Structure formats: C-alpha cells, structure tokens
Amino acid sequence: MQDSPLARVQAALREAGLGALWVSAPANVQYLTGFESPEDGRVLVTQDSATLYTDARYTLQAAQQSSVPQFIGRPPESLAHAAEQLARLSAPAAFEADALTVAALDILRESWPGELVPTQGLVSGLRLRKTPAEQENIRTAQKLADQVYAEVRPLIQPGTRELDISLEIELRLRRAGAAPAFETIVASGLRGALPHGTASDKVIQEGELVTVDMGAALAGYNSDMTRTVAVGEVSGELRRIYNAVLEAEQAAVRAVRPGLTGRDLDDVARQVLERHGLAGAFSHSLGHGIGLEVHEGPRLAAISDDPIEAGMVITIEPGVYLPELGGVRIEDLVLVTETGYEVLSQAPVERV
Numbered sequence: 001m002q003d004s005p006l007a008r009v010q011a012a013l014r015e016a017g018l019g020a021l022w023v024s025a026p027a028n029v030q031y032l033t034g035f036e037s038p039e040d041g042r043v044l045v046t047q048d049s050a051t052l053y054t055d056a057r058y059t060l061q062a063a064q065q066s067s068v069p070q071f072i073g074r075p076p077e078s079l080a081h082a083a084e085q086l087a088r089l090s091a092p093a094a095f096e097a098d099a100l101t102v103a104a105l106d107i108l109r110e111s112w113p114g115e116l117v118p119t120q121g122l123v124s125g126l127r128l129r130k131t132p133a134e135q136e137n138i139r140t141a142q143k144l145a146d147q148v149y150a151e152v153r154p155l156i157q158p159g160t161r162e163l164d165i166s167l168e169i170e171l172r173l174r175r176a177g178a179a180p181a182f183e184t185i186v187a188s189g190l191r192g193a194l195p196h197g198t199a200s201d202k203v204i205q206e207g208e209l210v211t212v213d214m215g216a217a218l219a220g221y222n223s224d225m226t227r228t229v230a231v232g233e234v235s236g237e238l239r240r241i242y243n244a245v246l247e248a249e250q251a252a253v254r255a256v257r258p259g260l261t262g263r264d265l266d267d268v269a270r271q272v273l274e275r276h277g278l279a280g281a282f283s284h285s286l287g288h289g290i291g292l293e294v295h296e297g298p299r300l301a302a303i304s305d306d307p308i309e310a311g312m313v314i315t316i317e318p319g320v321y322l323p324e325l326g327g328v329r330i331e332d333l334v335l336v337t338e339t340g341y342e343v344l345s346q347a348p349v350e351r352v
C-alpha cells in the first residue's frame, strides 16, 4: 500500500498543496483502481481517500475489479457525491488538463465548490517506469504476438490479400483471449510507404516487401512489433533500404540504456539513415513508451528531452517511406534495464 500508485499520487497531492485530483484519463483510471472499463470510469483521489465513479452497467464488474470504493451513478448524482467530498477540503482540487474537454470542465465548475486547477502528468508520470508485474504483463502480451506472427508468417505469399493476413492475426489474438492492441498494419508493395497502412484488399505480389505491424492487448497491457518481409526476390533498391533500416534499428536497440534521452536514441537511428542518404524518408519519430496505452511516454523523438530510465518499456521502430518504391519498418519492443536493455519481441528478423 505504502508504494502503491494510489499512495504515490496522494503523496504527490500533499507535496503540490492540492486537496484532490479528478482523474479522467482512462489509462490512469485503470492504473489507480484496476477497473477494466476505464472509459466509463472517473476517480476522485483526495489526500486520504479515493472513489471510483461509474454507472450501473458496471456495478458487479467494478465491485470485482476495483481496489477502491465505488459510487454507482451518473451525473448529476455522481458529481453531487464528489462535491460533498470536495466541500470538506481546504486546498484546491485539480483536474487532468490533457484528458478533459472544455465542455466537461464547464460542468465540473458548475457542479463543484472551490477552485479547480489544471495539472498534467501527475498519474501518467508514475506509469513511465513499469513495475515487475506490469513488465510481466507486457512480456506475456508480446509472447502471444510472437506466437501469432509465427503462425501467420507462412500466409504472406503472392495471391493473399493484406486483409486476410490481418484477419488471421486478429482472429488468433482473440482466440487466445487477447485483442489487437491497434488496427493491424499490413502494407505491401507501394502501400509500404504508408506508415499507418492498415490492411486493404490489395493482393500481395511476387517481388514485394510486406510490412506487418501488430500488437496484442492482454490484461490491459499492450505489445507492439513490426516486421518487414520479402515475398520472393525483391529489387536491389528495396534490399538496400531494408538493410539500411535494419542497421538503424539494431544500432538504436544496442544503444538503449538508462541515462540517455529520447532524442539521443532517435539520433542514433537517424544518423545511420543519414549515412545511407535516407534520413529524409524517415518521417516519424523513433519510438514511444508502451503499457496501458500503445503510445505513452517516454517519447523517442528528435525533440524529446524525456529521460530513458530502467523499468521503461519502449519501442524502437525506424522506417523509410518512398512513395515511388514502397517502405520498410522494423520494430522491436525493448525493456530498459539497469545496465542496458532486453529485447522482448522474439519474432525473427529476416534477411532480405
């Protein structure tokens, strides 16, 4: 309890001179309570209590899953209940500025007494470094993704539609009790130049590269991995960009250790691609943290000062996208350890 996420938020409230925090970001609601339908939940955390607010569709589920007491009801009753708690406080209450619409804030201001101040990162900052239990959840999700990828890899053949690859992946994830962490990306041939090229009805052809970007969501935690594979013999230019991306990816993975920033790692990959004359075609950032959300801190980007710390789980995913030729992305899921890194994604990276 002493070091639970809730206890740490309460300590942060005391330190910041805040009486309470209204938590509305779904991942933060789940992190603090264990409630697995967090889009329909909010939490009021005070310095010495916490209440999960949800509605009657979740009475039983919330009782089973939530580690904090529940109030079952909708606004205005739920907000009136929270107002009673807030009326007892002498310090201002805070809300999550990055997870509340202007309209929702207006309703809170009309419903509650006292000052309401914006905060950012109070809970999501705690989520950056994963506990051993969270690491295990992500590891398990990735193991399943590796297994599903291995089962589906033989289907990536001339004559198969991209859609049929993604359907197979998603069906197998669901059969195993998981869900796709995001809409599976299967981008073949020229479509490979689309970084978010979700599967289409395009038929895969001999001589194409196919990028598969997939993740499993299991027990609330997500995995994320990309492999690009060749179907038959590919052109020399496709082979060149594939090997450049692979070199960039491996260099960045090997550089991972605590003490760097997200920018340092992004630089490592970008410099390799620069040497190959391909940095201009690397149109996104190197990677991101992952956990209860697919995209969370730290950012691994040219503009990111985010520190890399032990316990973080990050993706390393450089890509090169050339509209006249296609594209390549290779992505591993990496745990930052005290001394360096551990690669969690085990699906083979193929030679092209």
Ligand SMILES: CSCC[C@H](N)C(=O)N1CCC[C@H]1C(=O)O
Binding pocket: 182, 183, 195, 196, 213, 224, 225, 226, 284, 285, 294, 317, 331
């Ligand atoms: C829609 S989720 C995409 C998952 C993917 N692995 C990913 O994070 N990216 C693919 C292109 C870059 C990066 C991103 O920032 O979206």
